Amino acid sequence: MVRSAIALLALSTALAADIKPFNPADIRGLDPSYLDKYTPVDGYITCLDGSKRIPVSAINDDYCDCPDGSDEPGTSACEGVGEGWFYCKNEGHIPGRVRRSRVNDGICDPECCDGSDEWQTGVCQDRCEAIGREHRQKAEAELKTRKTGAKLRGTYINWAVKERRRLEEELSKKREEVKTKEIEVDHTRAQLEKTEARSKEDLEKRKQSALYTHLLSQKLALTRLRSKTSRLQGELDTLHNLLSELSKGYNPNGQDMAVKAAVVGYEEFLKGDEPTTPAEGEDAPSVPDIEEEITDRELDEIDRKDLDGLLLSEMIGEDDDEEEGGILYRIDEYIPDALYDQWESVRDFAIDWMIRIGFLGRGSKAAAKSASEGPHVAAAREKHNKANGELNKLRTDITNAEETLRKMEKDYGPEAEWKKLDGTCIDTVAGDYTYELCLFGKATQKSNRDSSSNHLGTFTEWKTDEAPGTYEYYTRQYYRNGSRCWNGPMRSVTVDWSCGTTNAIQSVAEPEKCEYFFKATTPALCWPVEETSVKDEL
Structure with a gap:
């Protein structure tokens, strides 16, 4: 009995030893x-x-x-x-x-x-050992590419840092220049208004002269005379037509003496206009010289003559003397504001004096250029317009710099690394075409057989279904609104970017009509490699 129990216990122990724990x-x-x-x-x-x-x-x-x-x-x-x-x-x-x-x-x-x-x-x-070995080799090659690309990306970032600093310094400088230029514009505007007022005052004084009044009355009389002459000529033409028709159709045997007298008188009138032919052996009668009649064109030129412009031309020097008088006006640019009023009086007195002694004449090229203002007004206006144009250019430069800085905060990557590539063009040959992509600009398809090309689109946006600033956001660009395809949509390009040591288009496809798909590489997408993720991948 005891032996049986011992044997059963031994068997149970052996079985338990063979059972593996869960x-x-x-x-x-x-x-x-x-x-x-x-x-x-x-x-x-x-x-x-x-x-x-x-x-x-x-x-x-x-x-x-x-x-x-x-x-x-x-x-x-x-x-x-x-x-x-x-x-x-x-x-x-x-x-x-x-x-x-x-x-x-x-x-x-x-x-x-x-x-x-x-x-x-x-x-x-x-097959995991062989597949794993191949995968690790590929991962090591990709890691090498990413590290090399990351170094290049670092140079892009350093360039962007310097560019941002340059733009900020330029902004600060141009904002100060705007303040200075605004003062200059206000000053030149005041000078222009003062010069215009002075010129207008001088012109009004000269309009009171007997010569101007006489010329104005003569011009008005000429206008009225031309109107009256035109009316009389019309009446004369009508009368001539009536008598001509009457002379053709009247009956000379008729009893209407009034009609007959009118026709005979008309015919005598016509004979009087015909040149007389001298009899044989007689000298032709001498014809007194008749002054050539003035033409309508000459009358039109006289009628269009601007008397105010003539007065202005009289107020300034002759063509040959423009340089001497113009020097006095060019000195305006160097006169301090505090002394400008005194200088203006001295300048005008000097010019009047030189005109009186005959050193300067009474015409000017500037008057020919502008019948409404003298050269001093034109010079003041030009100076004001120049200053105003420079001010507008400064403001445009500031707007452009501010827009670029704004884009560098998001549109050019989290560290503005893409800014270095703005305007960079890359291309590749695929079939009969060369495809060119100018980053942040436009995409173009060029024929390799002739000089024709197609506009494929202009940069529109990044991958907007991802959050700005994330890696995925910068993996895709859209170039839209290209030239319209024949019987199809407007051309467009989708560019999928990946990390690479060069900026290059790797492949081109057209999955849908006139909708192109580029695969491209760039160091800008080689973000820093984290050691922990590298170890996990390998």
Whole structure:
């Protein structure tokens, strides 16, 4: 009896030694992130949805016990239930996952290079070592590219820092220049207004002269005379036409003596206008010289003559003397504001004096250029316009610099690294065309057979469905509103960027009519490499 008990105890001990303790890590197809949820309590685990408890022996028994399918991570028994993922360890490479419905279906899925998804059929070999080695080589090459590209990106950033500093300094300088130029514009405007008032006053005085009044009255009389002459000429033409028709149709044998007298008189009138031919042997009668009649064109020129312009031309020097008088006006630019009024009086007195002694004449090229103002007014206006133009240019430069700085905060990357590439053009040949992309500018398709080209679009935006400042935001650019395709849409280009050591177009495709797709590389997208992520990837 004792011997039997001892033998039974020994057998139980031996059997217990052969039974391996339950370890969640040994569950086939289980994602390691769920290991703690498969730790048994009294030999049972709870379904992930908390609906029921099942014995550990029910795990992967090819029967779906849990409503969420969590008891069958390594079989296809719970197909279509729950998340349904089979985890592949892929030792020597990167772990992967496949749908549980693809477990033991006789197909080697690339996600499971270790073949564990076909554990029952055994048709797949473990290829993870070779695949992992190839992946690591590729990852190391990409890492090298990223590091090299990151250094180039650093030079772009350094350039952007200097450019931002330059723009800020330029802004500060130009804002100060604007203040100074605004004062100059106000000063030149005041000088112009004063000169215009002085010129207008002088002109009004000269309009009171007897010569101007006489010329004005003569011009008015000429205008009235031309109007009266034109009216009389019209009446004369009408009378001539009536008498001409009457002379053609009247009956000379008629008894109307008044009509006959009118016709005879008209015919005598016409004979009087005809040149007389001298009799044979007689000298032609001498004809007194008749002054040539003035033409309508000459009358029009006289009528258009601007008397105010004539007065202005009289107020300044002759053509040949313009340089001497003009010197006095050019000195205006160097006279301090405090002394300008005194200088103006001295200048005008000197010019009047030189005109009186004959040193300066009474005409000017400036008067010919402008019939409404003298050269001193024109010079003051030119000076004001020049200052005003310079002020407007300064303001435009400030606006452009402010806009560039604004773009450098977002549109050119988180560290403005893309600013260095603004305007840089890259191209590639694809088939019969050369495709050119000018960053932040436009895209063009050029024919390799002739000189024709198509505008493919202008830069519009980044990848707006991503947040500005993120890496993904700068991985895509859109170039839109190109020339319209024949019987199609307006041409456009989508550019997908990736990290590279050069700025280059890698490929060109046209997935839809006149909608082009470029793949391109740039160091601007080689963001700094974090050591932890590199180790995980390798």
